[in-house]
Amino acid sequence: MRDQHVLALDVGTQSARAIVFDARGRLVASAQTAFEPYQSPHPGWAEQAPEVYWDAICESCQRVWAQPEAHPGRIAAVSLTTQRGSVVCLDAQGQPLRPAILWLDKRMQPGLGNVPGPWGWLFRALGVEETIAQFRADAECNWLAAQEPDTWARTRHFLFLSGYLSLRLTGQIRDSVGCQVGYVPFDYQRQRWAHRMDWKWRAVCVRAAQLPELVPVGKPLGRLTPEAAAALGLRADLPLIAAAGDKACEVLGSGALSPDTACLGYGTTATINTVSPRYHEVIRYLPAYPAAVPGHFNTEVQIFRGFWMVSWFKEEFGAAERALAASAGLPTEAVLDDQVRDIAPGCDGLMLQPYWSPGVREPGPEARGAIIGFSDVHTRAHLYRAILEGLAYALRHGRERIERSTRQPIHRLRVAGGGSQSDVAMQITADVFGLPAERPHVYEASALGAAICAAVGVGLHPDYRTAVRAMTHVGDVFEPEPASVATYDELYRRVYARMYRRMRPLYRQLARTAVAG
Template sequence: MSVSPRDPLLLAIDNGTQSVRALLFDLRGELVAKAQVALDDYRSPQPGWHEHDVDAYWQALCQACRQLWTQPGAERARLAGVAVTAQRGTVVNLDREGRPLRPAITWLDQRRTEEVPPIGALWRTAFRVAGVAGTMRHLVGEAEINWIRAHQPEVWEATDKFLLLSGYLNWRLGGRFIDSSGSQVAYIPFDYRRRRWAGPRAWQWQALAVKPSMLPELAPPGARLGSITAKAAFDTGIPEGLPLLAAAADKACEVIGAGCCAPHVACLSYGTTATINITSQRYIEAVRFVPPYPSALPDAYSIEQQVYRGYWMVNWFKEQFGHHEQSRALLEDVAPERLFDELASSVPPGSMGLMLQPYWTPGIRLPGREAKGAIVGFGDVHTRAHVYRAILEGLAYALREGKERIERRGGVRITELRVSGGGSQSDAAMQLTADIFGLPTARPHVYETSGLGAAIDAAVGLGLYPDFASAVAGMTRVGKVFEPISGNRAVYERLYKDVYLRMYRRLRPMYRDIARITGYPRGA
């Protein structure tokens, strides 16, 4: 498709964990203009808690939009529509006047409660027979709404609407309590198979202290949610009456923004949470009783495996051990990432036997709640550089294990990789990923893949493309491709099969002993 300077533009608002970005895309998927505002209103009132001021999310969105209109190429007259994508699992309680009742509980929060609603005997028996009774108890205890009812009953009683962050932002923009079915990833009564609220007899309504009236209306990705209100137009500078379209959660949007719409092409997200996803028309549980998430395509599923703290570990390393590179970057006026790439590249593949298991935060089923991170193989030859490369390699090993689990359960064969997220900007990370997976590994043509996925949803919803297949084909393409290096691949193959795949099973008893002795992780 040829694009003229007067063709429509699409506004994607991407509310991630670290920032809100206002992004303008044209119909070829080129990023025309961008504005970014950091999110710094996080707080941790107690260890393991993670909250954010609700109105501060909206104010950051407004500031990002107002900054966008000052950028070259940001022509409001060419805007055709707007769509929101946001971090998953962050929840907001509103009263009858639409006022926040407490700070948002974010997806990083680790609080849980033992005071949960009772589940009927029939469902308890079914879970016990299926061997998932413990998992279900854990999930119910993790649900934010159950914690609020148990520990802040006055907030629960006053809650008129219980929304995900995407639903809150869509309401502030369009004035309606309506959200995309593609954004519903949280401890809520959602039917993942049918991509709608659970039926009236579903166990979720017993196990979660949420009422149907608290939840928004749902619409599929690409559907029109409404129009920008006069108040939102005044706050953001987005033209009043502009169509507001449904997108999906940030990971789901990343997948289609990276062009991964066929099961043989997997999307790796090297973000705060590291994930591997494929898009499937079939409902596939890569782990039994853990559902696939809704895709940014209205009739598809995103089959996902994740490493919960993922590339957060890279930032952890930089904060704890990367002061030298960050100081050098300031003195030499270069990007710190370039120096960290040099650090990783100074170490041979396999990090001279230093192996890392990236379970910095415990999981629910795989790995289990007892899991901890581990680094084994230390010797006097190892330096910070070896630790840094071992982190990158450990994340890639874990995601390869997820790939193989998806292939076994789904009966698919993954033959290509796309990598998005902050880690995709590292050539060292890209090359070792290609080597560990043994597959060609490509960057998408733009870094802002979650925003691009939201723009694709908007383009189809507005009729600017006739269907999702043509929109993805017209708006996505690959950038640099990294091919596996045979010598590196041989080293990684042996380390992965002979060492990495055995680590968790052999360390698991010790993880349990650590939890028993220290009490951390709680509930292991």
């Protein structure tokens, strides 16, 4: 058993990875295949051919077996984690009918309004009519039914990307409970499809027969078909163990297993998560998502377009830094980190609110980004540091929401995702939160979380707590600096915490003006 490995398939927005881990959490071998993130036939759309993801998985697997430490014969199980909320329409033969609609797609089907009937009366009385209307407008199936009725009429199976790839791997129309994050009639509290009388069936047009069978995290979704095994370079009949969505697996792979430990995900969407055995809605009427631990929940707060803002800054303002980095053979982020390292905490009075993409409830659909405090001392480097500080402020706000909801103080921070590779971002995080910021021992925390699910699922470890102790370890630790903590605490309480409330009426006016224009 000690010599057996597990294979984690991690499918993101820009690449797919095949990563082999041993039972101690050591990364044995990995391969990554990049692809164009999406096509955008119309402004705001984000689509991708589902086959792109499958081909990238297969290529990554074939490349990983070329590495000397990776042995296909030692693989005990396979697990899969993917981007969340991307949907695929399949016909009766399981073939895609159109490109997948990705999680960052902005198309909407307006005009549906509140749910009709008694549920609608209740939502109106509770003051959440606008939230329900936004849910219905955002639901991809509602857009498909209205705008592509022929395609929707032929859609026999409506799956998340995880369900589509599970089908390609096993031949079964099944998906993990831990991957159900999106606009489908899922009962998040009971972690199953919603009861037939639930309001969600009236809010969206998808029907039960179009949805997959759900399998609990840590249980087999099926076994690799001979065709899938050949494409991946593995033996047939290997079990595919249900894992969870990428964020849930990232939390598990960071070693966050209790409500007092928060995992900050510094990825395209920045998040703060804790794991709880109890269901808590951190923001009222927005659900707690399934965790990568069976029967547990992630109390997640999201900052949409989180560390995407770093890419935005590089593209719009960082031409000089990109050129300097290219000539020195360094990542652009390394050059930017050097430029902002000596800027004092607080950016000489520059403050950024990172709502570059609106939310559903808090922040609401009217939200916009804001930067205040400009003066003649500020440079592009100040703006870059203000982005890092603004994201940390927003996640601290999320921490306070989680603590109020769960009544459980957060004492430890684990920071994962691409942004965690920045020492400056890690130190800012420690100082804004006033807590040590810890990196997991491997950068690929999401894949490691999926590997933990596989390891428990095939008995390499008896339970999740044992597996987490054996397979996750703390890497670098950034201690908070008292003077910086004091500066950030005052700025957060006296400025940042008041910004959204003060700016909200102006955001609403901007939204009305944009619509009128």
